[in-house]
């Protein structure tokens with residue numbers, strides 16, 4: 050028995066059909082495909098259907114590193130097809146499970162190839178591997194692919210001084226296909242037009258002949274491709290909860306000193322492509338000594354062939370940074386978590402202000418480059434001790450006038466510059482702040498003083514500077530599962546949940562990243578985290594379970 | 609066109625009233641042909657002014673007809689006593705007209721869902737019903753009441769909400785779906801904010817995959833000409849048409865896992881559930 054047609058590789062376009070900033074529509078075995086080249090050169094082959102409302106992605110916009118659906122402006126990342134932004138809910142980070150169906154793609158011999166069954170390797174065509182191959186004009190045939198294949202010239206027919214043509218058939222549907230020819234050698238420039246013309250004429254003659262035969266045959270039923278189902282539970286109650294992904298191995302492809310006391314790591318995938326990046330996201334890095342550290346990704350949306358993180362040497366810290374600086378080298382393997390985004394970027398601001406202190410530049414660089422790619426107005430303020438402490442200065446230079454460098458200011462000078470950078474709040478202006486605790490506290494205080502509302506001030510702490518008082522005990526009751534548990538002094542809610550088999554995703558476990566947040570149905574939380582803002586704290590309807598506790602004897606959680 | 613394999617056998621749909629044509633566009637002593645639910649229909653006005661409709665394959669059996677809201681309605685089954693009412697149209701100073709009847713290669717429920725959707729305004733109706741960066745869809749309420757779907761408290765920033773609008777405004781919409789293939793919206797009239805303009809889309813399902821969309825308009829506007837009022841609706845609908853014709857599958861999937869609804873799609877989610885509860889099977893892909 051012959052293998053199913055889905056398990057073979059077929060050409061679906063010529064490489065030049067996949068022009069930059071264009072989306073090409075193709076069809077293979079009854080399935081429509083959107084073929085688009087990202088600005089990093091990668092060619093994407095996706096099912097031609099936005100998984101939101103089924104609109105063809107081929108009528109969407111190739112924004113360079115993201116594909117934007119025409120209907121609701123949803124954005125999907127280059128390479129993974131993961132959703133990076135949903136404009137109807139600008140403050141939410143799209144769930145990782147919102148991902149378009151993608152197919153493996155590669156370019157060979159001037160053609161774009163794909164395979165609908167992703168587990169098959171591409172078999173190279175030996176004659177064309179020399180490197181000098183030359184694609185001919187592609188020609189659609191209104192005839193069954195099998196019939197066309199039988200009539201294509203075999204072997205070295207049509208061979209000539211300009212090379213031997215190899216023919217490939219893209220089975221479009223039961224009664225339609227496209228024939229691609231590739232010459233083994235590239236003709237001399239002055240011969241090219243004549244060669245193209247000669248082969249085109251022969252192929253057109255063949256088409257006339259085959260279509261005449263096809264017209265006498267019964268018309269085959271069209272192929273029906275199964276629709277990929279969205280992998281998303283319907284939950285319209287609130288923002289999609291961050292769901293856990295699996296860890297994966299990466300290799301340190303590059304390690305370099307990007308600023309004084311800061312090394313950058315470029316992490317390349319080993320087994321699987323890296324998951325979708327949203328601006329502001331962080332990953333957990335599992336160190337060989339058993340500890341875990343959080344680092345923000347500097348990658349802008351859609352640029353995710355390799356993750357880039359930066360690590361500051363912190364002599365007083367728990368040792369993770371020292372280990373990464375001194376013990377991890379290019380070629381070494383690390384294990385990382387899938388990205389999590391608790392510091393999402395709205396792309397509906399009239400103006401965005403980004404304020405970075407030192408190494409706090411990392412998530413803001415990802416935001417700045419995303420905003421720059423989208424053509425949205427922003428200013429990135431970088432506060433550093435000295436010019437040597439500016440990370441990624443080449444990338445900052447690439448952002449031109451949008452970057453303002455503040456070098457060597459004392460705390461009073463920093464606060465004054467932040468006040469100036471913020472200015473009076475106007476509708477649809479947002480500020481994102483990341484940096485050391487004291488600077489972040491100062492920036493939030495200044496923003497409050499000059500009338501910025503909490504919902505326009507977004508921040509991410511590296512670490513929680515608060516002294517956490519774990520001396521009281523209380524009871525938690527889980528509304529959905531009906532469990533009631535005792536949280537004794539000295540233990541966190543998260544620890545008690547885990548010990549009782551209630552799995553909850555966490556990351557920093559010190560109240561900074563917000564990953565382990567849970568909705569509170571009843572009770573009075575005492576907030577020890579630095580994730581929630583004043584308005585959210587006052588509302589008392591959410592709690593960061595790794596550090597926060599209860600003032601009431603009982604907390605009812607939505608678990 | 610051979611529509612015999614498109615012929616409706618779904619009693620839920622056969623028993624509904626369906627719009628055929630704007631009566632203002634009917635000539636006396638004339639017969640026209642159209643498609644409804646896969647059946648060829650002849651309709652017209654007798655010499656004595658009586659409206660009629662028949663199936664071409666059963667020319668001796670007169671179909672029931674009604675003249676409501678400016679359209680001629682018929683049914684291929686056992687319809688209810690009347691078409692849904694629109695009380696506002698009784699107001700004497702209101703102008704009620706058909707803005708356009710436009711053929712679209714889509715299914716009736718896809719057209720209804722698009723009409724209920726605010727999230728696409730900045731992208732599809734740029735500078736009219738929406739504009740970036742005002743893309744957020746705030747929470748709104750959706751209920752089924754008296755066998756109709758109502759969506760209330762729908763707020764959206766609109767740069768040019770109507771033909772008579774000057775400058776941007778935060779519009780409040782109320783949506784009403786009184787019939788599986790008919791939808792209306794109420795929004796405060798720019799010329800008299802205490803009252804509502806009513807805009808409707810009454811869909812004639814020609815087949816499962818083709819429709820004629822009758823754009824109904826009932827507004828309080830003393831100054832704009834009929835042409836200006838019509839042109840505004842025609843521009844809006846012509847922006848929706850290419851989107852509707854590029855949706856796959858054409859028929860509305862009722863299984864919630866086939867597409868990815870978000871909070872902004874609450875009305876669509878309830879609409880799909882409602883169709884499932886009605887047991888409606890024509891022009892949809894029923895939940896498996």
Ligand SMILES: [Fe+2]
Pocket residue numbers: 722723728732733844847848
């Ligand atoms: Fe629309």
